[in-house]
Amino acid sequence: MAQQEDVFKKIVSHAKEYGFVFQSSEIYDGLAAVYDYGQNGVELKNNIKRYWWDAMTLLHENIVGIDSAIFMHPTIWKASGHVDAFNDPLIDNRDSKKRYRADVLIEEQLAKYDEKIEKEVAKAAKRFGESFDEALYRQTNPRVCDHVARRDALHERFAKAMNDNDLEELKQIILDEGIVCPISGTKNWTDVRQFNLMFKTEMGSTADGSMTVYLRPETAQGIFVNYLNVQKTGRMRLPFGIAQIGKAFRNEIVARQFIFRMREFEQMEMQFFVRPGEELKWFDQWKQWRLAWHKALGLGDEKYRFHDHDKLAHYANAATDIEFKMPFGFKEVEGVHSRTNFDLSQHEKFSGKNIKYFDPELNESYVPYVIETSIGVDRMFLSVLCSSYEEQALPNGETRVVLHLPEALAPVKCAVMPLVKKDGLPDKAREIVNDLKFDFATHYDEKDSIGKRYRRQDAIGTPFCITVDHQTLEDNTVTLRERDSMEQTRVNVADLHRLIHGRVSLNALLRKLG
Numbered sequence: 001m002a003q004q005e006d007v008f009k010k011i012v013s014h015a016k017e018y019g020f021v022f023q024s025s026e027i028y029d030g031l032a033a034v035y036d037y038g039q040n041g042v043e044l045k046n047n048i049k050r051y052w053w054d055a056m057t058l059l060h061e062n063i064v065g066i067d068s069a070i071f072m073h074p075t076i077w078k079a080s081g082h083v084d085a086f087n088d089p090l091i092d093n094r095d096s097k098k099r100y101r102a103d104v105l106i107e108e109q110l111a112k113y114d115e116k117i118e119k120e121v122a123k124a125a126k127r128f129g130e131s132f133d134e135a136l137y138r139q140t141n142p143r144v145c146d147h148v149a150r151r152d153a154l155h156e157r158f159a160k161a162m163n164d165n166d167l168e169e170l171k172q173i174i175l176d177e178g179i180v181c182p183i184s185g186t187k188n189w190t191d192v193r194q195f196n197l198m199f200k201t202e203m204g205s206t207a208d209g210s211m212t213v214y215l216r217p218e219t220a221q222g223i224f225v226n227y228l229n230v231q232k233t234g235r236m237r238l239p240f241g242i243a244q245i246g247k248a249f250r251n252e253i254v255a256r257q258f259i260f261r262m263r264e265f266e267q268m269e270m271q272f273f274v275r276p277g278e279e280l281k282w283f284d285q286w287k288q289w290r291l292a293w294h295k296a297l298g299l300g301d302e303k304y305r306f307h308d309h310d311k312l313a314h315y316a317n318a319a320t321d322i323e324f325k326m327p328f329g330f331k332e333v334e335g336v337h338s339r340t341n342f343d344l345s346q347h348e349k350f351s352g353k354n355i356k357y358f359d360p361e362l363n364e365s366y367v368p369y370v371i372e373t374s375i376g377v378d379r380m381f382l383s384v385l386c387s388s389y390e391e392q393a394l395p396n397g398e399t400r401v402v403l404h405l406p407e408a409l410a411p412v413k414c415a416v417m418p419l420v421k422k423d424g425l426p427d428k429a430r431e432i433v434n435d436l437k438f439d440f441a442t443h444y445d446e447k448d449s450i451g452k453r454y455r456r457q458d459a460i461g462t463p464f465c466i467t468v469d470h471q472t473l474e475d476n477t478v479t480l481r482e483r484d485s486m487e488q489t490r491v492n493v494a495d496l497h498r499l500i501h502g503r504v505s506l507n508a509l510l511r512k513l514g
């Protein structure tokens with residue numbers, strides 16, 4: 001674990017050093033849990049967004065996009081339940097003065113039981129070797145059974161407390177489990193309190209009466225309140241979806257782990273409107289489609305898992321998270337939720353407008369049910385970055401830091417380098433850049449030794465380096481070096497476009513999704 005934390009620290013500093021992510025307002029000592037994307041970060045982020053947007057809107061003829069405003073009428077947040085219920089349970093440790101989410105403390109305790117169980121099993125597997133019957137061992141070993149029983153009991157108690165919103169019980173669980181503050185090491189806890197995560201601000205001048213408005217904590221409501229507009233103007237028939245990418249804001253209690261939990265972040269959400277009664281079928285379908293979208297990136301199928309929710313949000317009748325194996329454990333990257341007709345019904349009630357859909361096949365009107373897929377751009381960015389980072393030992397004894405980014409997502413697709421800064425090689429290299437730049441993000445680099453230039457491109461995940469040498473002037477060939485294998489092949493300049501395009505275009509990625 002400690003080793004994993006080290007790796008994570010290195011990734012964070014790499015992200016800064018190579019212009020991916022900076023602390024916001026850094027020259028003023030930063031603003032907690034707010035980050036800026038640098039020159040490479042913004043490209044990677046845009047590519048992730050493009051991949052999502054195209055997978056939604058190009059591959060599904062019944063999904064269209066919108067871009068709604070961040071400010072919305074405040075009654076929307078009353079209707080959606082966010083004013084009353086968008087809370088996290090917080091608890092303070094009196095000795096360290098540190099603040100925690102009570103639910104997260106308990107979830108970490110649950111993970112500890114899991115770790116103990118897995119450790120016992122791994123130990124036994126080693127001891128018994130070939131003859132090890134894992135299933136039998138899990139069922140019969142007294143220590144494993146004891147851990148499982150404790151874990152299950154805690155799980156049940158926790159889920160009940162969360163569903164009942166029982167703050168006293170949450171505190172009691174923390175005390176009974178002997179959970180201590182990681183900083184002070186004590187159990188000197190305050191009571192658990194609810195904390196609303198929405199940011200408020202004022203709109204309009206105070207003289208003529210200002211109005212309290214919220215910075216949206218999710219992009220979804222902008223879709224719901226435009227449901228009718230899109231359905232009518234786009235002549236959409238159920239089932240159909242509306243996709244949106246945009247900023248969301250949450251005053252998170254504990255903001256740690258870099259861009260995993262931010263106070264200003266970006267979401268990619270799609271609401272899929274379906275007939276009542278068909279929602280669970282579509283829920284399963286969207287779970288599979290979304291997992292396929294993640295896996296197509298090739299970051300490793302074993303790094304994903306579904307985690308079904310114990311506590312369903314006030315609006316949901318089924319919900320699952322797609323979790324990704326970060327250096328700090330499996331963590332939620334995306335949620336797939338069956339939100340029933342809750343939001344549209346609430347907006348119908350609060351606005352007094354009819355939001356029903358007339359179904360020509362059934363010849364009846366109803367409020368559609370909704371399946372939502374909601375993914376954080378920043379968490380997706382983090383998962384891509386973490387799984388791509390490698391400190392690689394090379395056969396010659398040197399090491400290189402390389403980002404094995406999925407090629408279609410890489411900020412720079414190719415770098416063109418004259419071997420030396422003379423003999424007309426820079427001109428030839430520029431000529432190649434001027435041809436490729438219309439299709440690919442292309443860098444020109446002539447500084448330092450060729451080895452150093454390759455390392456710089458490896459560090460930002462550039463899939464291809466093209467080197468122009470004296471032979472190029474004679475026969476119009478260059479060397480094409482691949483980032484991952486470091487193999488170099490001699491190719492004709494005329495073939496560069498085709499070779500690179502075949503590897504780095506989003507098209508190839510999208511085709512995997514059908």
Ligand code: ATP
Pocket residue numbers: 250252259260261262263265266267332333334335374375376377378379380
């Ligand atoms: P968590 O339990 O981690 O707080 P959540 O369940 O509240 O997340 P959702 O409301 O389902 O998250 O939001 C959908 C997605 O938005 C999440 O899967 C995540 O990728 C992203 N997201 C939510 N909160 C944040 C945040 N504070 N910083 C970055 N991304 C976030």
